[in-house]
Amino acid sequence: MDQFSAMQTFRRVVDLGSFSAAANQAGVSHTVLSRQVKHLERHLGTQLLTRTTRRLHLTEAGALFYRHCVQILEQMQAMTLELSEHQQQPTGTLRLGVSTAFGELEMGRWLPDFVERHPLLQIELHCSDRFVDLLEEQIDVCLRVIDHLPDSSLVARRLTASEVVLVAAPRYLERHGTPTSPEELVNHPLLGYSQLLHPQRLQLARDTGERCEVLMPRRLSANSPMALRAAAIGALGIASFDRFIVHDALEDGRLVPVLGTWMLPGRSLYAVYPQSRYLAPKVRALLDYVQAYYSQARW
Template identity: 40%
Template sequence: MDRMTALIVFRTVVSVGSFSGAAKQLGLSPAAVSKNIGELETHLRARLLNRTTRRLSLTEAGAQYYERVSHILDDLDEADGSVGDLQQQPAGQLRVSAPITLTLLTISPALPQFLARHPGISLDLHLDDRRVDLIRDGYDCALRGSDKLEDSRLVARRLMVLKHVLCAAPSYFERCGMPKDPSELVDHSCVQFTLSDHSAVWAFRKDGRTVTVPVNSRYKVSSSLAVRDALLAGFGLSLIPELYVRSQLAEGALVPALTEWESDETTIYAVYPSRHFLPAKMKVFLEFLAAELVDDTHTAPRQPVIDA
């Protein structure tokens, strides 16, 4: 017996008042309706309906069962409808994990406008440069900067590429000199962002030549903002996303080095558990991210969706 089908058949028979009417409404044969009622009564070990050739009536047990079943089926219909609403209309809580500096410098100022456009959405934004487990921790989406995404359970949407710049304060270069070649960096005071995929080795490319520089500095830190502070204080130099120091470079508070060399890049992805049955709240949030996280370099075509 398909219990759900039997319950629906039972409620329909009672509401319509006949087996033949229920069969017509449900698109079943009268025999199938009768079979479902019979199997349900056998399962319950109770007679639910009194049937004659002219009349159909509920037994005492049937009346009580009908009232409870009707409430249950109504609740299920309401639950199905609420899920459908979430799929069609942007609504519900959106849990997002994102790196601190990137978020503060890019999407944070625009998030109030996003929420104003979608009043049905509530946002729980977790800022952390460390990676979370989306599935285990119950996140809908995360922003990640990575050279390579390895979790095959996730879907990734490529958003932008962060180009890096080697830079330091003018006072540092006055004191320690401006490097002319990446190989000279071993003699400089470097500041490491420890959560980067290329924290321990910096790579530089020019005219088909690649120079890798092992980095083992006195100051290692898990915050890009702290790296920037160290640079501004003249402590040393570092390879940092150009976006994070753009205004300081424009003001002259920081000065780039090895500008003829190409350095490391970080690709920013939005990652989420599945592309199937994507709720409306996720669709509009992904559209928001794509609009806000614009790739300034335009050096690579954007790939809408790839498997991580």
């Protein structure tokens, strides 16, 4: 007996309420389906259905078996679909959401290689510093550097840590002096990101466990990390950034670390995407690629 086929028949009979309706839907005779269910009952050693002239009734064992049937058949369907999709080459349009700074500074480093590997895929890049509704705006995956994840039904895959650094231009420090302790920061203007709840407040810590909080005077605030980056390089003050935003400027000396023995609270890069029973090939391809790419230290 094909037990899987018998389970499908049993579920169809129960869902439609009669052997005749199930037989019509399946395109076979009433007798064939009745025989399958009888073989299934014999195999299980219990009666699953009671038959009257008007309708069918599930026995207690039948109700239990039906619940398991539904679960098993749906899992098999999802697995079959996932395996089928897995064999397909990613195609169609992949809608990818990123912050403006990440889009400007990071996408050019790896996106060309990703596109070259998947020539049938088109990328639609959405750059925004606001938190978008992935379902409403039909974004497939969002790459975000954040300090905590809000509670949601979305799936979040952590890709790498993102260090936050305090920096200034050498020209600024030559003019105004280099702070040697957190207390001295109150004498320097902070270039603050206005989207933060407290853009002028810094929380600092050391390996020794020492912690402090500093409220710095504000010279300039902006809702764009790239504008603040330009202001910091232009020697307007001290600023804090995720390292990926100032990585190149630190390497070529346009910016230098400030209070290097003190650390700011770190953040993480996440790939965020809607929860689904299976992932489309285009989404899986991107997630696998960025997971591998950021498994190596980049910043």
